[in-house]
Amino acid sequence: MTELERALVALGRELDIPVEPDLGLRVRERIERRSRHRHALVLALALVVAFGIALAVPPARSAILRFFHIGAVTIERVDTLPAARDRPLVAGFGPALSLPEAEKSSGVPLVFKGTRARRFYAQPGLIATVLQYRGASVLLAELQGDQMGLTKKLAAPDTRVEPAPIGSFGIWLEGGKHVLIWEAGSGEIRQLERRLAGNVLIWTEGDRTYRLEGGLNMGQMLDLGRHITR
């Protein structure tokens, strides 16, 4: 090293360069936070993929998905459907109420604020109304919490069940006959209604389960669903 180079090194030691900040802890917290998010994402993706595979493969579908839950809804695949008949969408929900009455009775404030509906229905932990969308009547039910067994759905083997891209997790049921059994919650296992059901979109977001039922296709139902929880 020449004298000039040694002088430059000495000069470097006398320069007014800011003291470095402590980065170790901050960096560690960032990578751990990122890692947690990534694990959650990987888990969610794995669940969706596994769910899709299970639904796509008939043997797996029948073996794995005899019985599963999404939010407050239980779906059970059976070989023989129980007896059921066509009934109005709101059958078994009791008398029509105003929105404040329904919210008070159900204990569930309605998330969807865009409805012009005037008739609402309530059961403990459940609030419902009928929407008109693209010329079809669609039942919207919002269920609070994720207690399993509040409602039960029985689907025949020919009913198509597939993941739906909505909320935290969603599924779409279409085709074939399937039977819907509403059961009262809050520890009171009481069957409210048993009827044949139409196309259904079910999804969860936060601690709430949403269910839409009516004569719409999947794309239309997803549009409506996203509008409700936007």
Next chain:
Amino acid sequence: MGRPLDESDLIGRAKRGDTHAYEELVYAHQGIAFRMAYVIAGNAADAEDSAQDGFVKAWRALGRFREGAPFRPWLLQIVANEARNRRRSAGRRAHVTLRAATEQLSGDAAPSPEASLLSAELRDALLAAVNELPEDQRTVIALRFFVGLSEHEVAEALGVPEGTVKSRSARALERLRESYD
């Protein structure tokens, strides 16, 4: 008392996901990473952000780091990229004007042999000459002698061939020699 942690041990543990081992590596290299980023980015705030983002990116790239290779040049290259990108996106030319500290370091430590070479007058003259160098030469001098990088590390940090660093360094030293002599 545990044995001192060897860098290759820390790297191995970090590659296996040990964030505390990586934190130790950050502490070991944060000083030189920050000073290098300061020279490239031109200010302390961008230098801090560049260093922090660079360390996070290096963690994510750790799987591609070849064990046994020198860690510091690999790490500094990532931090330097961050600093260059930050300077570029801010749309400004790097122009860190180097200043001598107004207060001398206190303490009982004896001055280093290099420090004893410099009188205040000489220091000011040399600093003024460095600040008058073209930017590409000044950056090389600053990284090489003020930050303490090797020529190889300077080349990696600036993304230029090592020969370019040598030639810029030689031209800069020639100009500085005129002021120094």
